[in-house]
Structures are given as structure tokens and as C-alpha cells.
Amino acid sequence: xxxxxxxxxxxxxxxxxxxxxxxxxxxxxxxxxxxxxxxxxxxxxxxxxxxxxxxxxxxxxxxxxxxxxxxxxxxxxxxxxxxxxxxxxxxxxxxxxxxxxxxxxxxxxxxxxxxxxxxxxxxxxxxxxxxxxxxxxxxxxxxxxxxxxxxxxxxxxxxxxxxxx
Numbered sequence: 001x002x003x004x005x006x007x008x009x010x011x012x013x014x015x016x017x018x019x020x021x022x023x024x025x026x027x028x029x030x031x032x033x034x035x036x037x038x039x040x041x042x043x044x045x046x047x048x049x050x051x052x053x054x055x056x057x058x059x060x061x062x063x064x065x066x067x068x069x070x071x072x073x074x075x076x077x078x079x080x081x082x083x084x085x086x087x088x089x090x091x092x093x094x095x096x097x098x099x100x101x102x103x104x105x106x107x108x109x110x111x112x113x114x115x116x117x118x119x120x121x122x123x124x125x126x127x128x129x130x131x132x133x134x135x136x137x138x139x140x141x142x143x144x145x146x147x148x149x150x151x152x153x154x155x156x157x158x159x160x161x162x163x164x165x
Contacts, residue, residue, distance in 0.1 A: 040097040044094055063076075
């Protein structure tokens, strides 16, 4: 439960397990996609901590310190190369998953704001689903509207400054 001021607000996680706020039933959280999503979020959260960076630095220092012990052999070098390649390969998928989730959440929030505004064009709420050509056309239209608005604003400012003098 989150508190804002003196009012208590119930978060969706704290709601009844039978249904959501909109009345739709909650889906089972047993699919592979949900499992991957939960693991990716937990791993990304852990890897974003300073301790994860410090542990990686410590591993590199330990590896470098063992160089003389192994005579700086090809196998010794292969250990760090293979390790970093594997970690990088796995992190690409982790980063892509978290980036996709963050982007979708941001798009949903922006769409909600656009739809809530009475003068906004609702077609902009679905901009991420438009083709490249449609996006270019929309960009051109919005750029022209912004230029027109800026021109009107500059005219009002000039009129105010003339009145003030």
C-alpha cells in the first residue's frame, strides 16, 4: 500500500488475486516468458549495483594476478576472453529485454497522457506502430505546428514589449 498525503492508495500488486482493477482476471505467472522476465529484471537490478561492478573488477584483478602463475599462457588469456565473450553475449539479451520493457512502459505512459488531454491528437498515442513514412509525415506536420506556435508566441511577446515601452 502506498501513501500519498493522508490517503492510502492500493497498488495493483496488493489487489485481490482473483481480478484486476479493470475487472479482467489475472493471468497465471507460470509461462517461460514470465519466468524469463522476472529473472531478467532481477538480474538487471543486481547488475546495476556498484557491488556488481566491484566484483567484476576484482575478478579481473585476480585473473591478472594469476598471470605469472600460469606463465601468461594462451590458456590463461583464453579464460578471460571466453568469460567476457559469454557474459557480453548473455548481457545483450538481458539489456534488450529490459530496454523493451522500459520503452513499452514509457510508451504506455505517454499514450495515457496523450489520450487524457482534450486537445491532443489521439493518433499520436500509437506513433510507435506507424511506418517510417507515416512518422516522417507526422514529424513534418508537428514541426510546422511548432513553428506556427512559435511565430504566434513571438508576436505576442513583441506586442507586450511594445505596450510596456
